[in-house]
Structures are given as structure tokens and as C-alpha cells.
Amino acid sequence: MKNLFPILTVVAAIVVLWYGAAVWLNAPWAYDKAQRADITLSTSGLIADTWSQKKPKLPAPHQVTQEIWKTTAEKKITSKRSLIYHSWVTLSATLLGFALGAVLGIALAVGIVFNRTMDMSVMPWVITSQTIPILAVAPMIIVVLNAVGIQGLLPKAIISMYLSFFPVVVGMVKGLRSPDHMQLDQMRTWHASGAQTFWRLRLPSSMPYLFTSLKIAMAAAIVGAIVGELPTGAVAGLGARLLAGSYYGQTIQIWSALLVAAALAATLVAIIGLIQRIVLNRMGMAQ
């Protein structure tokens, strides 16, 4: 709990800065309105206006909070206006993409560690795959999969997987190679097979690396899911809310979708962090 105070201090500082920035960014529009209505704005009037505009350049924190409250607690979950509904759409694609990415990443890492040809041939492509902007690839994945009749959850999950497998490959290759010479020599003196060395030494040794890369992969997976929602015509999901918001200048809607996405990502990463703590503690590997 001693971590709480510094965190709250930073949060408070951000809120103060945010309110200040809202005044500064929204003031021109407030003056504009005042001029047309032919009234002079007092300072308090200016501040009140900048914190309550309908389509502000930067909505104030309480406006975003109210919007989130309205679109979560006060809406039915099945409603298209419910952020919980949209979060679930994004979350399901994220989790499926994350699972696919983790499985693909671990499989590739095992191949790379055990097969020299794969080490030489696959790794460069894995790295290259991440240099291609996902925004360019995403629409093509959607279009191509749609052409073969696959739509809905899976195309988004695949884009999500595309981003999330990478940290898992890199982390697991490092993790599976983490046993030192002595430990590998020891296995050799017992005439252990490759499979025995993998299950009894390499895999357990890689656990700290696995969890660290899973956390990064989860954050990447949610970005992938949101990006995957953009080219589908913004039907549903947090990405759709972001896109629709930007079409209609609904800055409050954009910010609330943004914050919910951030909270979702933070929660998912925290869950992995918790599992990591429990598992590594039980394995006697906690740092």
C-alpha cells in the first residue's frame, strides 16, 4: 500500500494539468461564442464554458467520467450505446488473438531453439513482420478473409495475433536458451534426450521470460484488436467507437473509449502479472 501515495500524487498532477490544458485548448471556441453573442467573458465564465462544451477540443476529466458512467452503468449491456458491450467485442477478439499469438509464438520459439534451419530462416521473417505497419496489413487481412467467407471475430483476432506473437517468440527463444552450459552438460552426463532436456530443464527455466513477454503480448493484442475494428466499417468494439467519434467530432466519446481501452489493457496485464507472481513464487524463481 506504500505505493499508493506516489501513484495518487501523479494521478492528481495529471488531472490538474488536464483541467488546465482543457481551459487553454477550449478557450478560443469559448471566446468565439462570446463574441457572436456580444458578451464579455469573466474568468470564471470562461473556465465554466471550457469545462462544459458539447464538442470540446479537449474534454475535461469530469465530462469523460460522466460519459463513461452514462455508457456503462446507465445503459443495458446489450445496447449498442453501452461501452461494456463494445468492450466485450474488443475483449473477445483480444483474448482469442492473444491465445493464438502465444501458441504461435511458443511454437516458433521451440522450432527456432531446436532446429538450426529454422533459427536461420524464420527469425529474420519474424522481425521483418513487425516492421510492416499493421495499419496497412489490417484492411488486407479483413478483405482477404472476407473473400473466403471468414468474418466477425476471427479476422480481428488474427490481426491481434500478428502483433502479439512477436514478443512471445523473442522472449521464449531467450528463455529456452537461458539454461547455462553447466546445466546442459549435466543433462548430457545423464544421457538425457532432447525432449527430456526440454520438459525438465528448458521449459521451466523459460518461465520468467514467458510471463514478461506475455504481458507485452497482451498489450499488443488489444492494440491489434482495436486496429482490426477500424477497417470493418466501425460496427462494434472500442475501435469502432474511436472511429465513429472522430467522424462526428465526438471528442468526449473518443476519450471515454480511449480510457476504457487503457483500463482494459491495464487489467489484463495486471492479471498476467498476478499469475506470474504466483507461478514464479511456487517455482522458487521469484526475482
Next chain:
Amino acid sequence: MSNNTIISAKDLSLTFQTNDGPVHALKDVSLDIKKGDFVSFIGPSGCGKTTFLRVMADLEQPTAGSIKMNGVSPEEARRSRAYGYVFQAAGLYPWRTIGGNIRLPLEIMGYDKADQAERVKRVLELVELGGFEKKFPWQLSGGMQQRASIARALAFDADILLMDEPFGALDEIVRDHLNEQLLQLWDRTQKTIAFVTHSIPEAVYLSTKIVVMSPRPGRISDVIESTLPRERPLEIRDSPEFIEIAHRVREGLRAGHSDD
């Protein structure tokens, strides 16, 4: 080569190719070790003592000469699990209990469950760690961890025990205690032990045969047959006999250095 020779090296050489040119880790090394011997290899770093042990264990391949373990090649000896190897670090897996760590080679070698349990119990008693089976490595001191690693090497009944500076990282007091225990263990199990060290008292106290080695190229400069009795209390280290042997070891080490 007599009948009870268990390790026999003849004109053994090993040259590593490095960027700075070839390094002669071992050059024309010949040595016979008899069954039941306790042989120490002593010498400064770079003298090839560890390399020699690793060649016996089939962890390095000699570039010339021949070596037989139990009458077969080191590779066959390794495949038939003819030796146990104790490294400088205990190398216990933190995610396994002490019992689990000792069971590890037994699982790999396919012993059945009941046999595994019986063996774990037996070797833990042998290294005086009875009752520690369910503890995790971090709950044990460094000396106890190293004892557990010796127990692990003993668990599968190999006739030969290869030990590479097993007590090098431990303090003097713990080391004395472990040396004493190791001698008792050797006496009880009748194993042949090859032991790498760079401590003169340790080598003299433990061994029936002391092999003094010198570097560049790594070779044997003296082989000393110990005249000490098999029964050795720690006080034997103050006896004139002990000091005499230690003196000869020191002479051998100095002679090896004279051509630097």
C-alpha cells in the same frame, strides 16, 4: 593395463582452436586409475585438470590419443551411465524439492517410481541429509546444497564419481567437514573418485593418488602415491607424513611453473 584399472588414458592430447591460435589444453597425458582409487588432480588454472575430467565424461573430445573408461570409450561409458559428475556449482533446480532434484536423473534414466523413492531416501541418508527430502534448495545452506548434488550423482549407482572442484565455492570450515564426509562416503561405497581441486591440503587429505599438472601445454608433471592410511581423521593433517606429501605436491607445482 592390469585387471583392476578402471580409467586408462594413453598419450591423450586436446587442442582447442581459438582466434589467438591453438591452445594445448592437454598434451600427451597418460594415466592409469585403479578401481577404488581416490585420485586428485591439482594444478594452476589452465593446466587442463578440468579438461581431463571433461574428457573422461565425454563432455570434450580428445584430438589425439586414447582413453578407456571401464574398458569402453567415454561416450559408451556416458551412455551406459557409468559415472556420476559433480560440478562446481550444485546446480539444483529451484522448482524441484531436494528429493525431486535427486529423482531427476532417475526419471531420465527410467527407474520405476518405487525404486526412485527408495534410492532418494538411501542417498540422502548417505550424505546426511535425511529429512530434507521435501525442502527446497533455497532452504539449504551452500554446503548442504553441494551435498545434495553429490547425492544426486550417487543415486544411479555409477562406479565412478567425477568431481570438478565441488567444494571450491565453499568456506574453509564447511569444506573441512565435507572432505571428512566425502572420505567416509568413499570408504562405504567403494567408488572410484576423480577429484579436481586447487587446494593442496584438500588433495593430500583426500587422495590415494595425487596427479600434479602444469600448464602450457597442460600435462602431468608428477604422480604421487599417498602413503597415508585409508582411515584419516582431520588431525592427520598435522602429521609429518602429511606435511611431507604436501611438500612434494608443492615442489611439483613449482617445477611446473619454472618454464614460464
